[in-house]
Amino acid sequence: MPRWQANAPERLVLAALDLFAEHGYENTTVIEIAERAGVTKSTFFRHFRDKREVLFSQETMSTVLVDAIAAAPADAAPLEIVASAIEAAGSEFLTPTRRALGARRHAVIAANPELQEREALKRLALTADMVEALEQRGIDPMTARVAAELGSLAFTIAYDRWADPTRDAASSNLVLEAISELQAASSAALTGRGASFSNTA
Amino acid sequence: MPRWQANAPERLVLAALDLFAEHGYENTTVIEIAERAGVTKSTFFRHFRDKREVLFSQETMSTVLVDAIAAAPADAAPLEIVASAIEAAGSEFLTPTRRALGARRHAVIAANPELQEREALKRLALTADMVEALEQRGIDPMTARVAAELGSLAFTIAYDRWADPTRDAASSNLVLEAISELQAASSAALTGRGASFSNTA
Numbered sequence: 001m002p003r004w005q006a007n008a009p010e011r012l013v014l015a016a017l018d019l020f021a022e023h024g025y026e027n028t029t030v031i032e033i034a035e036r037a038g039v040t041k042s043t044f045f046r047h048f049r050d051k052r053e054v055l056f057s058q059e060t061m062s063t064v065l066v067d068a069i070a071a072a073p074a075d076a077a078p079l080e081i082v083a084s085a086i087e088a089a090g091s092e093f094l095t096p097t098r099r100a101l102g103a104r105r106h107a108v109i110a111a112n113p114e115l116q117e118r119e120a121l122k123r124l125a126l127t128a129d130m131v132e133a134l135e136q137r138g139i140d141p142m143t144a145r146v147a148a149e150l151g152s153l154a155f156t157i158a159y160d161r162w163a164d165p166t167r168d169a170a171s172s173n174l175v176l177e178a179i180s181e182l183q184a185a186s187s188a189a190l191t192g193r194g195a196s197f198s199n200t201a
Numbered sequence: 202m203p204r205w206q207a208n209a210p211e212r213l214v215l216a217a218l219d220l221f222a223e224h225g226y227e228n229t230t231v232i233e234i235a236e237r238a239g240v241t242k243s244t245f246f247r248h249f250r251d252k253r254e255v256l257f258s259q260e261t262m263s264t265v266l267v268d269a270i271a272a273a274p275a276d277a278a279p280l281e282i283v284a285s286a287i288e289a290a291g292s293e294f295l296t297p298t299r300r301a302l303g304a305r306r307h308a309v310i311a312a313n314p315e316l317q318e319r320e321a322l323k324r325l326a327l328t329a330d331m332v333e334a335l336e337q338r339g340i341d342p343m344t345a346r347v348a349a350e351l352g353s354l355a356f357t358i359a360y361d362r363w364a365d366p367t368r369d370a371a372s373s374n375l376v377l378e379a380i381s382e383l384q385a386a387s388s389a390a391l392t393g394r395g396a397s398f399s400n401t402a
Contacts, residue, residue: 078390117322124321142382147390149350181343189279189348
């Protein structure tokens, strides 16, 4: 596989995911990851700051979200703007070819509380980036926060479904589905309609 | 102040906040906090696991939220249930007498990225506790998540205003105000009404 061999970052990610799954995240060293990927330690550090960053190097996600928010039509409602942004992120990141990798990354993170915290904080940072991009369009701060939080929740739901290997999921619909479920849930939360109280204690 | 002297946890919190403000959070040790409070190191560790916990020992907040969610009327809408919970938390924790302390705690956290992360994660944990309590009432998971996220956002906004020493704030209204602003913002986010697009780039 000569094309593959040339791609050090992807090989490092795959090697890291293998080792995390085999020995656990805590018990894997950068040297082992580099060895498994067939590269030197300095090649590792040219691409990633540490082993955690192998799982969380996604600054580009923020760029995709922020650019899509800026590019949305002027008359779009705040949640429509956010929906277009997370759709853009979905078609960039939640692709069928990335899905096997996504599922393995998801499993590693689910097994480690520290990594779960890191993932949660990454999502908060992306939400804050969306709030800022919405405010730049002149949307008032409170509305921007609500729209960004709902968008972030929709993306998280879509991501979790996408990364779940037991689901038969088509990526492009996952984000749209999550948004429309969330819109219905928002109405239900505000008005009580759609909520079932059958289990009320 | 003999009554005050007896209260080791409060004295430790006050001593820690003083030292964090004077020397910075990073440069303050547990021994210095204990000395300033006039207690031994082992008294410190009887009350707090480490210096960070002086700022974050609030498991009781979760209990107040969860109990209030369970106690809300059966016919209340999910967001009303959450509103009653954060009102209960507000009247317990965002009191006028605690406010000076709250403002100092807020300032210490704002000055330290690691503490900001800890604060954000604490809020996520409280949100998760609310989701679980709502689901226990038979509310569907997606609606529970939306209601809990909105409630968490409202409480955060109320807390930030309460802890802002430049504001002239009466605690009991802060939570109600934040909830009603957030309800308006939710409608604006969903429909676009209330959003200003005057600055659209």
